[in-house]
Each structure stands twice: as C-alpha cells, then as structure tokens.
Amino acid sequence: MSSSFFLVSLLLFLPLISSEITKISLSLHQFPQNSSPDPSQTFTRLAASSLIRAKHLKKPPHSQNALLSNTPLFPHSYGGYSISLNFGTPPQKISLLMDTGSDLVWLPCTNTYVCKNCSFANLPSKIAVFLPKSSSSSKLIGCKNPKCSWIHSQPNCGKCPPTSLANCSQVCPPYFVLYGSGSTAGLLLSETLNFPEKKVTDFAVGCSIFSTGQPAGVAGFGRGNSSLPTQLGLKRFSYCLVSHRLDDTGKSSSLVLDSTGGSDSGKDGLSYTPILKNPTVGSSAFAVYYYVGLRKVTVGGKSVEIPYRYLSQGSDGNGGTIVDSGTTFTFMEGHVFEPVAREFERLVGYYKRAADMEYRTGLRPCFDVSAEKSLKLPQLAFHFKGGADMALPLANYFSYVGNSGTVCLTIVTDGFTGDGFSGGPSIILGNFQQQNFFLEYDLAKERFGFRPQKC
Incomplete structure (x- = not known):
C-alpha cells in the first residue's frame, strides 16, 4: 500500500496532555502455542524457531537501500510472551509480543492489513489491527523528523527543503524489515499510548500494512531510541514469566514499568x-x-x-x-x-x-x-x-x-x-x-x- 493512502485517510489531530510514567503494572501472557497431537512436535518447532531467531540475533540484516530499516525485528517464537497496549484516541487495544531483543514498537495496521503465512493454531482467524483513521491523535512522522532517523540512518528526504520543516510534507520512508522466518513493512506514526490514568503523546510506533509469518506486532524493549522503555523514559522495568505450559495460554504474570529509579x-x-x-x-x-x-x-x-x-x-x-x-x-x-x-x-x-x-x-x-x-x-x-x-x-x-x-x-x-x-x-x-x-x-x-x- 502506498503512503498516499495514509495522507488521504489520516486527519488533523487534537493535542493531548501527557504525564510522566511513574509505575505501571501490566499483565504478561504466554503467546499462544501451536497445538499438536504429538507433543514432541511442539518441542521440534520451538527448537527450530529458537535457532531461527538466534541466527537473526547473531547476524541481523543490513540496510540495502533507503527503504530498508536498520532496526532489527525478529520472528515470534511459539513460546513468546505478549502484552496488551492501548494506542490512539479513543484507545484501541492491541496484543504485542514483549521483546527485549529489539527496539521498534510496531502494530498490525489498517483494515487492509495483509499477513501471509500467519495461520497458527489457537490464534484468532482475524488478526486484531490498529485503525489510524479511527484515531484523532494519529499522524504520520515526517522525513525530517528526528524520529525518522531511529529507523533509517540516512532517510532520503530529497523533496524536503534543507532548512525548512514547515514546508516539508514528505513522510518518513516506509520501513521494510527482514528477520528470521518473516518480514514486516509499513510507515512510522506519532500516536498516543494510553495507560491507566496516563497518556503519553507523540509516541513513535510502526504502522505495518504487510507482514509474512507475523501473527502479531512487537513491543520492542531493547536499548534503542525507538524502544518502549527509552520513549517512556523508564528507569527500570521488571517481569516474572509464568511457567511454560505448552498447551495452556490462560495464565498471566506481571510486567512492571517504572520511572522512579532503580532499587x-x-x-x-x-x-x-x-x-x-x-x-x-x-x-x-x-x-x-x-x-x-x-x-x-x-x-x-x-x-x-x-x-x-x-x-x-x-x-x-x-x-x-x-x-x-x-x-x-x-x-x-x-x-x-x-x-x-x-x-x-x-x-x-x-x-x-x-x-x-x-x-x-x-x-x-x-x-x-x-x-x-x-x-x-x-x-x-x-x-x-x-x-x-x-x-x-x-x-x-x-x-x-x-x-x-x-x-x-x-x-x-x-x-x-x-x-x-x-x-x-x-x-x-x-x-x-x-x-x-x-x-x-x-x-x-x-x-x-x-x-x-x-x-
């Protein structure tokens, strides 16, 4: 899908008041498993997916042109853990894989989102997507916006005046990320991230419009500028992972986000x-x-x-x-x-x-x-x-x-x-x-x- 779709469908936006994150507790769920009559097949898949991810973590792809992001994203392990976050105005709840090995936060996005090879047992037949045109706080991030350089080390902003941001309407180039057994592509948005009694405005989030092998988005908790901890200014975060029950996704544990300082x-x-x-x-x-x-x-x-x-x-x-x-x-x-x-x-x-x-x-x-x-x-x-x-x-x-x-x-x-x-x-x-x-x-x-x- 071209970027013009977003320029037509996304409207102007009302400012919201942001307040500092102090301490927030979220539920952390096991990512659904791919059930099988033979339990050993589950371990075979988990071993294979762990190796695919390891290979990518050890050798992440490099940008080949101006449209290829240098931000690493990785495939979902069947044994991953997810959190639910609320983006937009009014809020839209989206389930994302919690990932300390990457930094970009991105969502399955728009009602024409396409995900190929995303049929996994125990997952809903229709992936929950974020709808920018239903949010009054969505806007595209421009090519000259410093946040664009978080996903493109040298974004191609040839149509923008070299010294003027006000007259530049070119959006940040699409990201296209290859990883392990899949890929994702989309545009960078500025959005409101909603927590209980807290609103974080101007949060940079990827709006993916096409993916392969990606049944959900990713909440990057790594050490980069675009990660959730960095954007929220967290001093620490913590979690306790409930035991793997390879046929049980009903239990959850807590993820705590804290900006008050380390213990x-x-x-x-x-x-x-x-x-x-x-x-x-x-x-x-x-x-x-x-x-x-x-x-x-x-x-x-x-x-x-x-x-x-x-x-x-x-x-x-x-x-x-x-x-x-x-x-x-x-x-x-x-x-x-x-x-x-x-x-x-x-x-x-x-x-x-x-x-x-x-x-x-x-x-x-x-x-x-x-x-x-x-x-x-x-x-x-x-x-x-x-x-x-x-x-x-x-x-x-x-x-x-x-x-x-x-x-x-x-x-x-x-x-x-x-x-x-x-x-x-x-x-x-x-x-x-x-x-x-x-x-x-x-x-x-x-x-x-x-x-x-x-x-």
Missing part, C-alpha cells in the same frame, strides 16, 4: 550483574541487546571448560551473553554447548540415551526415564560478573518431550541446522530458562537483577 543493591533478595556497554563498532543492531557478563557455567557443581573468547563480549558485539525474552530455548554456540552437553552425558550415565528423540526434536541430550518414579539430574547454573549466580530449577532446563517418558535438555545449538552461526553473541538466554524468576532491568544503574520466584 537498592540487594533489596528484595535480588542478585545483580552489570549490563555491559553497548558495542562500539560492528553491527549497529547489536547495540539494542542487553549484554551481561557470564563468567562460567557449572553442571553438577563442576565448572565447564569453555574458551574465554566465547564468554567475553568484544567491542564489536561478537561473543558474550545477551538476555532475550523473545527467544524460547537458550542458544549456545557449538564451542559453548558441546562441553556443557558432554558434561551432562558424562554425569547421567545411569539413564539410557534417547537418540530417536534427539533426532526428531534437535534437542540433546535426551534420556529415557519411562521406568523411573523420580528424576535425578545434575544442577545447571550460570555464574555472572559481580557474584550473581542463577541456579536453574530442573524444569527450566530439562523437560518431558512427547508421551514416551523422555526428557531433553532445552538448550539449542547451531549444529542442528548443519551450519555454524559465526559472529554475534555466543549465548542467548531465552525465556524458557527465565521461567519463575523475577527479572529486573535496572536501566538507571545499568544492571540486571534476578531472584527465584513462583510466578
């Missing part, structure tokens, strides 16, 4: 590790990630020997660890994953390996525990800079797969696809491993906090 060190039992500085060279897409300093991984209390260059984050964004709410299963590069997997295999020699399930799902190691009344598996723990230790509950790193009494390690690696994922972060801490942890992104003090908590 005191050690308050409420939180362990903190620094959020590392953004990469200074290399792909600009890496700059939106939350890098943390993972120093070692232990299995059964024993430190796994991992080459330091994979644990260390380089100034170009390569290596190191990021925390990503949009990835389902944690990803580890082969040089990290292999010693971890070997240690589990060495310590769990008392269970028979389930090679057939490993082949079907791409997860390994898998063990046949059909004859067991209880499970005995080694502890997996992540140890971060600053002394923060994350000892995972068993359900966060092993799961029953299928109906055969088989359990598999829910971590993926690049070997499953047959080609290595070089460059980018070596470890992507996914939401399956974040279950039943309270997580705090303290943006003011640049630190990441966590504690075990029943969500």
